Amino acid sequence: xxxDFTAIEQKWQDIWAxxxxxxxxxxxxxxxxxxxxxxxxxxxxxLHVGHPRPYTAMDIIARKKRMQGYNVLFPxxxxxxxxxxxxxxxxxxxxxRIVTENNIKNFRRQLKALGYSFDWDREIxxxxxxxxxxTQWIFLQLYKNGLAYKAKMPVNWxxxxxxxxxxxxxxxxxxxxxxxxxVRKEKSQWMLRITKYAxxxxxxxxxxxxxxxxxxxxxxxxxxxHGAEVTFKSTLGDDIVVYTTRPDTLFGATYMVLSPxxxxxAQWMDKLGNADAxxxxxxxxxxxxxxxxxxxxxxxxxxxLDGVMGINPVNGKQIPIFISDYxxxxxxxxAIMAVPAHDTRDWEFAKEFGCEIIEVVEGGDVxxxxxxxxxxxxxxxxxxxxxxxxxxxxxxxxTKWLEEKGYGYAKTNFKLRDWVFSRQRYWGEPIPIVHCPCxxxxxxxxxxxxxxxxxxxxxxxTDDGESPLAAMTDWVNxxxxxxxxxxxxxxDTMPQxxxxxxxxxxxxxxxxxxxxxxxxxxxxxxxxxxxxxxxEHTTLHLxxxxxxxxxxxxxxxxxxxxxxxxxxxxxxxxxxxxxYIDNYKTQEEKDAAIAKYGSEVYRTAVKMSKSLGNVVxxxxxxxxxxxxxxxLYIMFIGDFEKVATWSNEAVKGCKRFLDRCWNLAEMAxxxxxVSSVNESTVHKTIKKVTQDIDELKMNTAIAAxxxxxxxxxxxxxSKGDLEQLLLMLSPFAPHMVEELWEQGGYAAKYxxxxxxxxxxxxxxxxxxxxxxxxxxxxxxxxKGTIHVxxxxxxxxxxxxxxxxxxxxxxxxxxxxxxxxxxxxxLVNLILK
RNA sequence: GCCGGUGUGAUGGAAUUGGUAGACGUAGUGGACUCAAAAUCCACCGCUAGCGAUAGCGUGCCGGUUCGAGUCCGGCCACCGGCACCA
Numbered sequence: 001x002x003x004d005f006t007a008i009e010q011k012w013q014d015i016w017a018x019x020x021x022x023x024x025x026x027x028x029x030x031x032x033x034x035x036x037x038x039x040x041x042x043x044x045x046x047l048h049v050g051h052p053r054p055y056t057a058m059d060i061i062a063r064k065k066r067m068q069g070y071n072v073l074f075p076x077x078x079x080x081x082x083x084x085x086x087x088x089x090x091x092x093x094x095x096x097r098i099v100t101e102n103n104i105k106n107f108r109r110q111l112k113a114l115g116y117s118f119d120w121d122r123e124i125x126x127x128x129x130x131x132x133x134x135t136q137w138i139f140l141q142l143y144k145n146g147l148a149y150k151a152k153m154p155v156n157w158x159x160x161x162x163x164x165x166x167x168x169x170x171x172x173x174x175x176x177x178x179x180x181x182x183v184r185k186e187k188s189q190w191m192l193r194i195t196k197y198a199x200x201x202x203x204x205x206x207x208x209x210x211x212x213x214x215x216x217x218x219x220x221x222x223x224x225x226h227g228a229e230v231t232f233k234s235t236l237g238d239d240i241v242v243y244t245t246r247p248d249t250l251f252g253a254t255y256m257v258l259s260p261x262x263x264x265x266a267q268w269m270d271k272l273g274n275a276d277a278x279x280x281x282x283x284x285x286x287x288x289x290x291x292x293x294x295x296x297x298x299x300x301x302x303x304x305l306d307g308v309m310g311i312n313p314v315n316g317k318q319i320p321i322f323i324s325d326y327x328x329x330x331x332x333x334x335a336i337m338a339v340p341a342h343d344t345r346d347w348e349f350a351k352e353f354g355c356e357i358i359e360v361v362e363g364g365d366v367x368x369x370x371x372x373x374x375x376x377x378x379x380x381x382x383x384x385x386x387x388x389x390x391x392x393x394x395x396x397x398x399t400k401w402l403e404e405k406g407y408g409y410a411k412t413n414f415k416l417r418d419w420v421f422s423r424q425r426y427w428g429e430p431i432p433i434v435h436c437p438c439x440x441x442x443x444x445x446x447x448x449x450x451x452x453x454x455x456x457x458x459x460x461x462t463d464d465g466e467s468p469l470a471a472m473t474d475w476v477n478x479x480x481x482x483x484x485x486x487x488x489x490x491x492d493t494m495p496q497x498x499x500x501x502x503x504x505x506x507x508x509x510x511x512x513x514x515x516x517x518x519x520x521x522x523x524x525x526x527x528x529x530x531x532x533x534x535x536e537h538t539t540l541h542l543x544x545x546x547x548x549x550x551x552x553x554x555x556x557x558x559x560x561x562x563x564x565x566x567x568x569x570x571x572x573x574x575x576x577x578x579x580y581i582d583n584y585k586t587q588e589e590k591d592a593a594i595a596k597y598g599s600e601v602y603r604t605a606v607k608m609s610k611s612l613g614n615v616v617x618x619x620x621x622x623x624x625x626x627x628x629x630x631x632l633y634i635m636f637i638g639d640f641e642k643v644a645t646w647s648n649e650a651v652k653g654c655k656r657f658l659d660r661c662w663n664l665a666e667m668a669x670x671x672x673x674v675s676s677v678n679e680s681t682v683h684k685t686i687k688k689v690t691q692d693i694d695e696l697k698m699n700t701a702i703a704a705x706x707x708x709x710x711x712x713x714x715x716x717x718s719k720g721d722l723e724q725l726l727l728m729l730s731p732f733a734p735h736m737v738e739e740l741w742e743q744g745g746y747a748a749k750y751x752x753x754x755x756x757x758x759x760x761x762x763x764x765x766x767x768x769x770x771x772x773x774x775x776x777x778x779x780x781x782x783k784g785t786i787h788v789x790x791x792x793x794x795x796x797x798x799x800x801x802x803x804x805x806x807x808x809x810x811x812x813x814x815x816x817x818x819x820x821x822x823x824x825x826l827v828n829l830i831l832k
Numbered sequence: 833g834c835c836g837g838u839g840u841g842a843u844g845g846a847a848u849u850g851g852u853a854g855a856c857g858u859a860g861u862g863g864a865c866u867c868a869a870a871a872u873c874c875a876c877c878g879c880u881a882g883c884g885a886u887a888g889c890g891u892g893c894c895g896g897u898u899c900g901a902g903u904c905c906g907g908c909c910a911c912c913g914g915c916a917c918c919a
Contacts, residue, residue, distance in 0.1 A: 172916095213836050217914060220835055225918075244919060257919090300917085326917040336919045344833085345917050415918050535913075636857070638845055642838080643912080650844060653857045656872095663872090688848095700846065703856035710856090713873090775852035780900040782852055820899055822851050828899055 003662040005626030009735040013112055021755055022066070022074065022117040026509070026521050030071040034525050035062045036504055036564075038533035038541070039077040039124075041496075042103035044088055047110040048608070049616045049634070049646060054532045054570045056631045057640060057698060059116045061530065063731035064693050066117070067759035073525060074117055075507035077124035078104050081132075082496040083161055083177060086427035090460055096427040100127055110618060114627050115734050117755070122510045126499030131506060132429045133450035134516040135498050138548065140432060140443050141555055147193040148421065150441065154261075154329075155420055157185035162461040164189060166420045166495065168221075168540045184286075187465060190422040190431060190492060194547045198222050198414045201546055209566040211641075214538050221539040223415025228399050229333065230408035232256060233311040235318065236271065238264055240310055243332030243413055246342065247402065248394040251383040252360035253337035254350070256310040256321045257302065259329040260285040265305070273306030278323065285325045300326055300349040312337075313407040314398075315384070324349065332413055341366040358382055361391055419544065421495060424467040426459035428493030436480035436487040445481050451489075467491040500541050501548040504528050504563060522558055531564040534572075542567070568696060571643040573634075574605035575614030605645035616646050628733035629655045635698035635732065657706055658736055661729065664709065664717055665740050671718035678721045680769050681711045686762035689728050698732075705729060719744065730754040775826040776801045778810050794821045801827055 016022065037058045040051060062074035080100045089096040104125065111118070124131055142148040156165040160180030164187060169176045194201075202222050205215045227245035234240055240256065258265055260282045269275050281303045302324030309318040326345055327336050340350035340357045347370035350357055357366055361378035364371025371378070373391075380386040385401075386394045402408035422431065432444040432451045444451060454475035459468045469491040470476060480487035502516065508525045509517035533542065542564075549563040577583075581601040584590045593601050600606065608615045621630045632654040638644040669675075674682050685708045692701035705728060712721060723746060730737040734755060741747050741754040750757065768790055774797065776784045784807060786800045798819055801807050811831055818830035 213914085216836055220915060223915090223918065227919080242919080246919080324917090326919090328918065331918045338919085343919065345919075348917090413918075415915090538914085636844090645844075647844070647858075650858050657857085659872090691848095699844095700856080703846075706856055773852085777852085777900070780898090785852070818899065820851090826851050826900090828851085830899055 003659060003736070005628065005658075005736065006623075008739045009113070009115065009622075009627055012735045012738045013115060015738075015753075016115075016117075017112075017120070019753075020119075020121070021753060022062075022072075022119055023121060024073040024075075024119045025071055026524055028071055030069055032073070032525060032529075033062075033065045033070040034073045034504075034528045034530075035065070036075070036507075036528045036531045038537065039079050039500070039503060040107060041082060041084070042078045042080050042100065042107045043084055044099070044103055046103075046106050047618050048573075049618055049621070050573045050608075052114055052618060052630065052634050053573055053637075053640075053644075054534075055111070055114070055116055056634050057570065057696060058530070058532050059631075060635070060693060060698060060731040061696075063117050063734065063755060064690075064759060066755065067727070067730075067757060069758070073122075073507065074119060075122045075124075075510075076111060076116070076118040076120070077122075077503060077507070078107065078126065079496070079500045079503070080104065080125055080127040081428045081494075081499055083163070083425060083427070086425060086459070089427070095455075096459070097127070100125075113622055114618070114631065117734070122507050124503060124506050124510050126503065127427075129450040129452055130511075130513065132499060134506070135429050135494065135502070136432045136444075136449050136451060137446060137516065138502060138552070139429075139494070139498070140446060140449075141557075142192060142551060143433070143443050145551070145555065147196065147551060149191055149193065150188055151191050152186065152188040153191075154184040155187050155189055156182045157187070157465070158182055161425075162463065162465070163424050164420055164422065166497075166540075167417050168419075168543075185465065189420050190490075192419040192421045192547075194419045194544075195414060195416055197547050197550055198224065198416050199412075200550060201416075201543065204550075204562055208562060208564070210564075211568055213535070214542070214567055214569060217535075217538045218543055221416065221543065225413050227411060227413065228402060228408050229411040230313065230337065230402060232313060232337065234264070234268075234321070235309045235311065236268065238267070240264065240321075240335055241333045242335045242337045243411060244337055244339075246339065246395075247398045247408070248380065248383075248386065248391050249339040249342050249360050250312065250314045250337070250398060251386070252339040252341050252358045253312055253319065254340060254356040254358055255319050255338045257324050257327045257336050257338055257346075257349070258321065259327040259334040260323045260325055261329040262323070262334045264335075265323055268305065268308055271307050274303065277303050278305065281323060288325070300324065300345070300352045302326075302349065302353065304353070310337075313402075313405070320355070322349075322353070330417060331415065340370065342371055344370045344372060346370070360386075419547075421498075422492035423495050424465060425461060425493055426453070426468045428495065429498055430469070430493055431490040433490040434478060434480055434487045435490065436483060436485060438485055439480055439482045439487075442480055442482045442487070448481070467493065469493070497541055497544050501545045502552070504531075504545075505552075505558065516557070527560045527562065528564045530566045530568070532568045532570060535569045538569075568641075570640055571638075572607070573616075573637070574643055574645045575608035575612065575616065576645065576647075577601075577603050577606040578612055578614060580604050605643075608646075616648075621651065625651060625655045626658075626735075628658055628736045632658065632702060632732055636702045638699060640696045640698065654702075657702075657709065658733060660709055660713070661725065661733075662736065662740070664712055664722060664725070665744055667717060668722045668744075669716065669718045672720050672723075673718065674720040674724060675716070675718040677715040678708075678711060678717065679766055681708055681715075682721060682724050683762040683766040686724065686728065686760045687764075687767055690759070690762070693731070702732065705732075724760050726754055727757055727760050730757075772824045774824065776804070776807060777826060777828040778807065778831055780828060783807060783810065790824060794819060794827075797821060797827045798829070801829065 035058050037054050062072050066072045085096050085099050089099045156170050158165050158175040158180055160178045170182050173182060175182055202219055202224055225245050227243060228247040229241055229243050232240040272278055302322045305321045308321055310321050311318055338346040340346040340355060341359045342361055359366045360381060360383045362381050363378045378391045380389045380394050399410050430451045430453060434442045436442050454472045456472055461468055476488050478487055478489050505517050509521035512518055545563055552558045553561050579593055579597045579601050581590055584593050633651045636654055685704050688704040689701045726737050726741055737754050770790060771787055772790050773785050773787055775782055776786055784804055788797055788800050814831040816829060817832050820828040
């Protein structure tokens with residue numbers, strides 16, 4: 001029999017579609033297990049080889065859990081709102097709904113071709129009105145609880161997408177998606193008060209089984225710092241509130257800096273001796289894009305305000321006030337006290353502008369550089385009642401003093417900002433708010449949801465920053481839900497992250513039209529037990545959905561504080577670099593490549609991209625080798641968490657392995673028991689594979705299966721041996737296994753598919769061999785090996801070692817002073 | 833600058849967490865089968881010296897702890913990812 005993978009894979013995919021062995025029950029006696037992978041954005045390009053990596057890994061886990069007796073929920077859906085679809089639609093004059101439909105069809109076909117054990121009856125789509133009805137419903141709850149609000153503020157504006165972006169979507173001053181420069185623009189925007197959850201989003205990480213780098217990245221992003229707010233007076237009588245993490249250094253504050261946008265600057269303007277210079281600086285700062293701000297962060301610039309001084313509350317000293325764009329309007333109070341002796345940025349500024357530098361912590365040379373250590377090594381000086389204290393001791397003393405005098409109080413600050421939640425685009429969930437001339441902002445009635453998108457011809461973005469929906473007057477004009485008068489709809493839509501912030505809940509009860517999911521389903525499934533996804537979502541989707549979930553918990557919708565019990569992350573799949581330096585033969589070609597591509601030429605692997613021509617299409621791999629080979633290879637490629645480079649050569653090894661398994665079926669003897677020669681191999685392999693799958697070490701699990709097959713080839717193989725192999729292989733290569741299971745008569749024997757069988761269990765006693773090979777070391781150096789009975793005692797082992805000619809020779813004329821025995825592993829003889 | 837991570841043969845990667853470094857795969861070499869090739873099967877495959885048994889070296893670099901270090905500690909170097917004037 002030939003291994004006709006194309007026919008076999010189609011056959012079993014059809015059977016699974018019909019018999020639904022992967023359907024999850026909402027209840028029952030079995031323990032539940034909710035395995036989740038990030039649902040894809042259905043792009044026009046189709047599935048990339050990067051997608052199958054996490055999908056296959058979680059599929060293997062889901063399949064094994066099912067075989068271990070769990071009721072497994074392993075769902076799939078599409079995160080289908082978003083700009084690329086809209087841009088594609090505009091370019092090709094096709095409605096985004098049609099584009100989305102086509103893309104989803106293609107994705108579904110590709111996912112099914114990979115044989116994933118998704119419960120397809122639970123498929124969801126964020127652009128389905130029955131779905132986004134509940135996205136809008138959650139928005140209304142956020143609104144009613146004061147967590148959604150409209151505010152006029154400077155926002156990130158992508159010059160190419162013509163749309164605002166969240167802070168999380170701006171990377172190094174450019175748009176995360178299209179790479180165009182991002183500028184700041186004053187706009188009225190919908191905001192979500194994620195900052196209210198900042199503390200909980202950090203603190204609750206502790207109890208979660210998330211990989212450390214995810215926790216660290218979220219903690220850094222939220223950026224909690226502890227310090228104090230201190231009120232300085234100005235000589236004009238105003239309060240200037242600053243935030244500092246170093247209240248201990250207050251006596252070293254020799255000047256103040258306000259951000260150029262600070263309200264006091266405008267207030268003081270007509271009293272300033274140099275108003276023109278101040279205005280010019282403000283204008284220059286406002287014109288800078290985020291990119292320019294980050295690029296220009298070396299040289300400190302600023303303007304001193306003539307005619308006003310600050311008064312340091314600890315000593316009444318008058319100190320100058322500057323404006324400078326190194327102080328951000330959006331963090332803390334937008335104003336700082338500058339302590340040049342102990343802050344690098346203040347020190348640089350002070351040197352530039354000739355400000356006084358007063359040392360208040362001993363230990364550095366503050367004329368040469370700022371001394372910034374905040375630990376116990378520094379002792380306070382020049383600080384009146386703080387003198388002699390360590391920094392750590394001084395902080396509570398000064399904080400208490402400030403509180404007693406009414407000058408300030410302890411304060412915690414965060415880098416995290418509220419989430420800019422509106423987008424000036426068409427292809428997103430409409431925000432269900434009505435603007436009424438009499439009643440103001442009015443939320444739509446929940447019974448009016450979903451608020452559908454208008455079906456129109458043109459939905460192109462506008463240059464003036466208005467949503468394309470604004471031009472659709474029939475849709476915009478409506479009645480106020482409160483007073484019934486003429487009103488207008490909100491025309492901005494929600495960002496792409498809205499639909500994905502709660503999608504895992506919908507899988508629990510995807511067809512419910514009364515609630516986002518029933519109470520019973522939410523109670524039954526509880527949390528996602530294991531969620532795998534990309535690191536790039538750590539401070540976007542993953543953080544956002546934790547925030548929404550906590551809110552839903554607070555209003556009693558969900559029973560758990562956190563959505564995901566466990567989070568793992570996969571590395572990217574790279575392609576070969578066509579411009580790698582060794583690909584060029586002559587020196588001239590190499591030099592030309594370096595000139596053209598720079599340091600890129602030194603990388604062997606790079607991100608796959610159309611322009612580099614190194615993209616691997618899963619469809620091609622499946623056509624050539626079959627999807628079982630594709631699944632096996634993408635798991636065998638390397639450490640799951642690290643980046644890996646696709647190799648068309650190495651795929652063959654996995655195909656060969658499956659061929660060998662296929663041929664083994666014909667070689668197997670009729671004996672239905674596990675054969676005695678293979679018994680320990682089989683039990684060892686069960687142990688190894690069972691453990692490795694749970695730890696996401698699919699590469700070594702596959703290696704163990706390969707080793708076992710190699711053993712079968714040398715020892716011979718019984719039907720019983722083969723049965724164990726098929727069971728263990730079934731999560732990895734489900735199509736071929738089902739076929740061999742059927743052909744080998746196992747299906748008839750048990751009346752079940754392989755995927756419905758119990759996962760094999762090992763007997764610890766049978767994993768040990770009768771004899772072992774042990775290493776013999778002399779003074780820690782390997783000198784030979786011996787074969788002894790398993791669990792031999794020290795005397796036996798030493799005797800066996802000494803019986804070797806080479807060891808005996810080394811021992812000649814020396815005393816055996818010490819023996820170190822690692823049972824069944826090694827013996828180390830210390831000879832002197 | 834701060835946070836997180838990585839560094840092992842020609843190559844992708846293993847190593848039960850302090851115990852025989854290089855499992856498994858790819859590439860390569862030799863052999864069997866074949867008119868031949870592919871496929872398949874068997875064997876070899878870290879470096880240096882030697883016909884050989886063998887000896888020496890070997891997990892980015894330097895040092896330390898230990899009977900024993902890829903693994904632990906101290907100090908460097910290189911690369912990757914994230915954040916970045918956050919007071």
